[in-house]
Each structure stands twice: as C-alpha cells, then as structure tokens.
Amino acid sequence: MIVPYLKGTHLFGYVDRTLPAPPTHISSTENNQTHSLPNPAFHSWHLQDQLILSALISSLTENFLSHVVKCTTSRDVWLALERMFSSTFHARITHIHFQLATLKTANLSIADYFQQFTNLTDTLAAVDQPLNNYELVYFLLAGLGLDYDSFVTSVTTKGEPLSLEDLYGHLLAHEKRLEQHQAAVDLTVANANFTSRNTTNCGGRGNRRSSPSHDGRGHYQNSPSRNY
Structure with missing residues (x-):
C-alpha cells in the first residue's frame, strides 16, 4: 500500500535513495571571502522526508514502533523494516511457491x-x-x-x-x-x-401361472402352479 502511494507521488526516491539528501550547507563567496550558508534545497528535502517518515511510522503497529524509534529519516525506517521482515519474507515466498505447486x-x-x-x-x-x-x-x-x-x-x-x-x-x-x-x-x-426394472416386473417372479384347484366343497380356486 505504501509503495504505490510513494511512487504515484514521485516520492519513492526518498526511501530507495534515488533522491538522496543534498548537502546541508553551500559555499558562498563575497568580497573574496567564502562563507558557508544553509542549503535551501536541503531544507526542502528535509521537510518532505519528515512527512514521509511520519506516514511510515503511523502505518506501523505498536509492536514494531520500538524497532524504528531511533530512525531519523524515511530511508532509515525503510531499511529497518527490510531487516525485520527479510527472513519471514523469503519463507513466505517459498511457501507460496509450494502452494502453487500443490x-x-x-x-x-x-x-x-x-x-x-x-x-x-x-x-x-x-x-x-x-x-x-x-x-x-x-x-x-x-x-x-x-x-x-x-x-x-x-x-x-x-x-x-x-x-x-x-x-x-x-x-x-x-x-x-x-x-x-x-x-x-x-x-x-x-x-x-x-x-x-420394467422388464423384470412384466416377467413376474419365476413366470408362475395360476391354475384352478378344488376346495373340497364343489368350488375351484386359482392357485399358482409349481414349476419343476
């Protein structure tokens, strides 16, 4: 989240050192005498760097603030975070590759x-x-x-x-x-x-047929014939 923001505002050079700090002082010659004067470019750079430093610190949880409390520039915070997460970073990358492979x-x-x-x-x-x-x-x-x-x-x-x-x-x-x-x-x-199922139901059970049988009272009843 931080990287796209800094790149979009052309400020990422402050943390990757492509926009290093200019000299704090510049030389000025007057009446054949050289004087050392504060550099206005450094003043502008320092103001912007402190704003980035504040944004980085405010994005951290309390557990990590103690690791960057001594940092005075945004670059210092960036390097401290890189050192903190470098070991877990490589382990995480390896795990993601394993997940992809499986x-x-x-x-x-x-x-x-x-x-x-x-x-x-x-x-x-x-x-x-x-x-x-x-x-x-x-x-x-x-x-x-x-x-x-x-x-x-x-x-x-x-x-x-x-x-x-x-x-x-x-x-x-x-x-x-x-x-x-x-x-x-x-x-x-x-x-x-x-x-x-329909074919089985139509065939009946063992193709048994009913045949009349005498009931002993002058009547006949249908009873299944035996198949031998």
Whole structure:
C-alpha cells in the first residue's frame, strides 16, 4: 500500500535513495571571502522526508514502533523494516511457491480454482516476485485433473502461448462441455435402469401361472402352479 502511494507521488526516491539528501550547507563567496550558508534545497528535502517518515511510522503497529524509534529519516525506517521482515519474507515466498505447486482442482470448480490460483500469484506480484506468463500457465495447467488431460495436451502443443485470461476462458468452456457430457451419461444410465426394472416386473417372479384347484366343497380356486 505504501509503495504505490510513494511512487504515484514521485516520492519513492526518498526511501530507495534515488533522491538522496543534498548537502546541508553551500559555499558562498563575497568580497573574496567564502562563507558557508544553509542549503535551501536541503531544507526542502528535509521537510518532505519528515512527512514521509511520519506516514511510515503511523502505518506501523505498536509492536514494531520500538524497532524504528531511533530512525531519523524515511530511508532509515525503510531499511529497518527490510531487516525485520527479510527472513519471514523469503519463507513466505517459498511457501507460496509450494502452494502453487500443490494446488489441485480436486472438487473445486474452475472459477474457484482460478480464484485461489490468482490470489497466490497476485501475492507474489505484490511483493515484487511476479511470475512470467510461461510460469503462470505451467502452474495453472499442472493443477488440473485427469478430465482435462486432452485440454492440457492441446494447449501445450500450440505454437503460440495463451495468455492467462484466454486460458481461463477456454477452461470454463471445457468445464461446461464436461458437465453436459456427464449429464447425458447420467440420463442414459437412468433410462437403462428404468427399462430394466420394467422388464423384470412384466416377467413376474419365476413366470408362475395360476391354475384352478378344488376346495373340497364343489368350488375351484386359482392357485399358482409349481414349476419343476
């Protein structure tokens, strides 16, 4: 959040030292005598630097204020924060790469899978560790399931690489075709099961037929005949 603000206002040079402090004094010669005078350029630079210093300190929580309390310039605060977060920064970058390498579609929809993927890649870009387009496409394809093997093959054999946005659009279309195919298969199975049940019901149980039997009182009753 701080970096875009400073770059947008052309003030980032104060913390990355591309706009160093000018000399505090300048020489002035008068009547063959040299005098040392306060440098107006340093005064302007110092005022601006103190405003940046104040903005940086106000953005910190109390836990970190003790680490920058002795800093007198914005550059000093910036370096102190870099030293504090350098070890956790590299560990975080490594963990994000691991998450990208192990991210799988599994039961996720393509939209949810792509959202998780972009959250990780955007985090890398935000800390100045962006992936190039080839790496983005590679990680995205690597996490797709077996249903997307034909899609992965078609993408990797293309002469021209796809952008991440175009690839996402093709993935959504492929997912839709898979859903339609699965719906057709389910309908076929349901029809087959329905036909099988009807055939069984019409045949009866063992194709038994009823035959009349004498009840001993001059009447006949229908009773199932035995099949031997």
